[in-house]
Amino acid sequence: xxxxxxxxxxxxxxxxxxxxxxxxxxxxxxxxxxxxxxxxxxxxxxxxxxxxxxxxxxxxxxxxxxxxxxxxxxxxxxxxxxxxxxxxxxxxxxxxxxxxxxxxxxxxxxxxxxxxxxxxxxxxxxxxxxxxxxxxxxxxxxxxxxxx
Numbered sequence: 001x002x003x004x005x006x007x008x009x010x011x012x013x014x015x016x017x018x019x020x021x022x023x024x025x026x027x028x029x030x031x032x033x034x035x036x037x038x039x040x041x042x043x044x045x046x047x048x049x050x051x052x053x054x055x056x057x058x059x060x061x062x063x064x065x066x067x068x069x070x071x072x073x074x075x076x077x078x079x080x081x082x083x084x085x086x087x088x089x090x091x092x093x094x095x096x097x098x099x100x101x102x103x104x105x106x107x108x109x110x111x112x113x114x115x116x117x118x119x120x121x122x123x124x125x126x127x128x129x130x131x132x133x134x135x136x137x138x139x140x141x142x143x144x145x146x147x148x
Contacts, residue, residue: 008047009039011061015054029053077130078122081106084137093141106133 016026027037033053034046042050055061082102089097096104103122110119110129119125125133 005044005047008044008051012039012047012050012054014061015051015059018059019054019057074123074127074130077127077134081122081130081134081137084134084141088137088141109133109136 021029030039030042030050031037033049034042036042036046039047039050051061082099085094085102085105086097088094089101094101094105099122106122106125107119110125110133113132
């Protein structure tokens with residue numbers, strides 16, 4: 001699987017720091033593998049070659065989880081949205097209490113605001129969208145409770 005050139009350059013920079021390579025050793029490594037001394041001059045296969053060599057030397061790249069990229073407010077909003085959705089499902093107001101059902105409802109509500117928005121995961125919704133969805137769901141739930 002090929003990723004962007006920017007990704008490989010970033011990972012090589014992280015690897016350089018992780019392996020504590022000084023600029024001379026780093027430049028020698030690049031030149032010995034590719035004949036070039038700057039990552040910007042390299043193509044993706046050469047960058048992959050450098051990254052593989054760094055991994056062989058002991059560098060272990062770590063993948064970020066999606067949650068690590070979210071701020072705490074968004075995590076709280078997502079948890080609150082899911083809890084309220086599940087509660088409404090248990091109370092019988094919603095037939096599909098799954099995350100898939102929440103995602104479908106959320107995308108329908110967002111498309112009511114703007115037809116051009118397409119987001120594949122709830123975690124990728126911007127904070128202002130999550131605020132709106134949470135407020136709308138709370139009002140919907142409160143409306144049902146007022147009827148009873």
